[in-house]
Amino acid sequence: MHADYPIPADGASGLDDGSNENEWAAPAAEATPLFWQADKARPRPRRLAEETPIALTYNRVSHAVMMATPADLSDFARGFSLNERIVEEVSEIEEIEIVAAPRGAVELRLWITPARMEALDHRRRNLTGAMGCGLCGLDSLEEAMRPLPVVRHDLRLHGEQIAAACAALWPAQALGQETRAVHAAGFWTPEAALVALREDVGRHNALDKLAGGLVTAGQDPSQGVLVMTSRVSIELIQKAAIMGVQVLAAVSAPTLLAVREAEAAGITLIGIARADGFEIFTHAERILGAL
Known part of the structure; x- marks a missing residue:
């Protein structure tokens, strides 16, 4: 090891008490x-x-x-x-x-x-x-604007499952409920519901953290729903495609470029996800009854 400053034994999150000026802050x-x-x-x-x-x-x-x-x-x-x-x-x-x-x-x-x-x-x-x-x-x-990999196409979901995935996000956002100032990226599966969630002030950072958590846990990102609290920009589509995500649902709207790239990558892109419904922008065939 080559550390110049103290590193917590678990190598993960910051400390809660901020007692050492060389240790990073709590979230x-x-x-x-x-x-x-x-x-x-x-x-x-x-x-x-x-x-x-x-x-x-x-x-x-x-x-x-x-x-x-x-x-x-x-x-x-x-x-x-x-x-x-x-x-x-x-x-x-x-x-x-x-x-x-x-x-x-x-x-x-x-x-x-x-x-x-x-x-x-x-x-x-x-x-x-x-x-x-x-x-x-x-x-x-x-x-x-690199060409993106085309994701798998073997996932089929009911509309009620998309609603359940989106509804599961907020109750699990501990930092979001404390601060009302962070984004979240979550992963929901039909078998296990919400299996992972990461939060950050940056939506890209939250997704990167989630990707790292899923690969560490050996979880396949293609077999569930990626749920985001943010608008969907091109960077999120690029990251989702690299992860192999088939379905991405977000509470806000996507950009036009994000829609085009999601279509090309084979991703089902869902936006404006609210308690009373959601909008499917690409590859609606994955949502049973949508077509």
Whole structure:
């Protein structure tokens, strides 16, 4: 191990008490804003989500810095690496260190195989400019709009199951209920209901964390519903396709580009999921009775 700062024994989430300045913060903490109502102000405590810089390095070479919630960091490291195609298989990640840095920042140090590092070096040499959140470290516009794999087509679900998947998300969002300020990505299966959920201030980060958690648990992302609390942008479709997700349901609307890419990748894209229904944008044949 090469840690410069203390690392919790489980290598996962941050500490709750923030007792050591070299340890990263808890994912949420209490604040006391002034609540204004009827021309009067009074203190009213509430929980706020933490946001901290998370640096990802590969073989000690800096790659990206993401603003993220300091929890489920091992999952984030694995999921980000898989979804950004830095590695093709989780076995190509040889080691992960979670290192606390000054002022609450965190460094995720990943050691990957020589072949994958060589490919990453080639990508970095060809990097022409910085990209936005969810498109980190890409070579070009062509890479940003890379052709996506076509997912399997053997999943069939009832509308009631989609509703159940969406309804299961909020009760499981512990951090979301504390703060009202984070996104969630969940995975629901007909056999086991909600089997995994990850939260983060960034929707891309939440999905990367979920991807890492599923691969660690040996769970097949193609055999259930990916449920998101956010709008659906192209980056989420790209990540879902790489994961092999067949059905993605979100509480908000998708972009037009996301719809086009979901159609091409064979993903059933569902949006505007509410208690009274939802809208199916692509591949409605997976939802029994929809056609």
